[in-house]
Amino acid sequence: MQTVLERTVKEIPRPLAYHETEVVKSAKTILQLNNIHKSYDQKNSVLNDISLSLGEGQLISIIGPSGAGKSTLLRCINRMIEPSSGEVIFDDQNIVLLNKKRLRRTRAKIGMIFQHYNLVSRLTVFENVLHGRFGYKSTWQGLFNVYTEEEKMLALNILQKLGMEDHIYKRCDQLSGGQKQRVGIARALVQEPKLLLCDEPIASLDPNASKVIMDHLKEISETMGITVLVNLHQVEVATRYSDRIIGLSKGCKVFDDEPGKLNKFAIQEIYGTNVDELITE
Numbered sequence: 001m002q003t004v005l006e007r008t009v010k011e012i013p014r015p016l017a018y019h020e021t022e023v024v025k026s027a028k029t030i031l032q033l034n035n036i037h038k039s040y041d042q043k044n045s046v047l048n049d050i051s052l053s054l055g056e057g058q059l060i061s062i063i064g065p066s067g068a069g070k071s072t073l074l075r076c077i078n079r080m081i082e083p084s085s086g087e088v089i090f091d092d093q094n095i096v097l098l099n100k101k102r103l104r105r106t107r108a109k110i111g112m113i114f115q116h117y118n119l120v121s122r123l124t125v126f127e128n129v130l131h132g133r134f135g136y137k138s139t140w141q142g143l144f145n146v147y148t149e150e151e152k153m154l155a156l157n158i159l160q161k162l163g164m165e166d167h168i169y170k171r172c173d174q175l176s177g178g179q180k181q182r183v184g185i186a187r188a189l190v191q192e193p194k195l196l197l198c199d200e201p202i203a204s205l206d207p208n209a210s211k212v213i214m215d216h217l218k219e220i221s222e223t224m225g226i227t228v229l230v231n232l233h234q235v236e237v238a239t240r241y242s243d244r245i246i247g248l249s250k251g252c253k254v255f256d257d258e259p260g261k262l263n264k265f266a267i268q269e270i271y272g273t274n275v276d277e278l279i280t281e
């Protein structure tokens with residue numbers, strides 16, 4: 001008898017045609033991780049020797065059970081969490097070695113979106129989005145919210161692309177979860193990033209809102225050439241949207257391939273043996 005997992009994996013549309021796979025393989029490298037280790041204490045290792053490289057304009061998902069180290073890995077890339085050792089090569093420089101000033105400049109090219117949006121509730125959509133320009137401002141410009149006309153036009157255009165043009169003067173606490181996440185994406189895009197890190201962007205959203213967000217992320221990678229790295233709990237979403245999937249288990253990379261290769265054995269290696277339970281949850 002077919003398991004739920006086998007049925008689910010079979011029914012998932014394969015997003016890439018053969019010729020597209022070839023394009024993915026030849027994409028220019030935008031981020032290279034070399035031998036990343038992370039321990040929060042002396043005893044336990046949370047990330048073990050993670051190496052990978054990401055191509056320009058790809059959407060790559062990281063999947064794995066709770067506690068596998070997905071958020072830690074994502075946050076080591078922009079040094080929200082300091083890796084214990086290893087290299088993070090982005091824009092031809094090792095981020096791990098940058099001083100505060102150069103790190104700030106480099107981070108401006110790395111957008112991030114969060115499960116709980118991290119917006120300022122009492123500010124408007126437009127003000128929240130403009131905050132994405134902070135990385136390009138001097139301290140006083142940031143303090144006094146000094147933005148150029150070009151920056152305001154950029155924010156408006158992005159909000160329009162994300163279907164948020166009717167909400168720009170609303171306070172963020174008046175928005176639905178899906179709308180808040182679109183503001184989070186707009187704030188990241190106004191940075192004009194080369195890389196977008198998404199830490200469980202749909203974990204708090206219903207299926208419809210999740211689809212809207214994933215459709216936008218896919219379009220961003222395909223049409224803007226921005227590399228999108230996204231932590232996901234939903235295997236079927238990862239399979240449907242990703243050019244490539246990375247599987248983490250107990251801090252180790254145990255899978256790194258195209259979605260079509262994510263068979264039940266690979267899923268078992270990533271999640272352990274309770275595979276049916278995982279899919280029916």
Ligand SMILES: Nc1ncnc2c1ncn2[C@@H]1O[C@H](COP(=O)(O)OP(=O)(O)OP(=O)(O)O)[C@@H](O)[C@H]1O
Pocket residue numbers: 040046064065066067068069070071072073
């Ligand atoms: N600040 C911290 N101090 C100590 N341990 C931590 C800290 N942050 C995370 N950990 C531990 O590191 C491990 C990996 O956590 P992480 O949040 O990266 O996993 P995850 O795969 O993202 O999990 P989830 O899917 O539940 O968010 C867990 O065992 C967690 O308890």
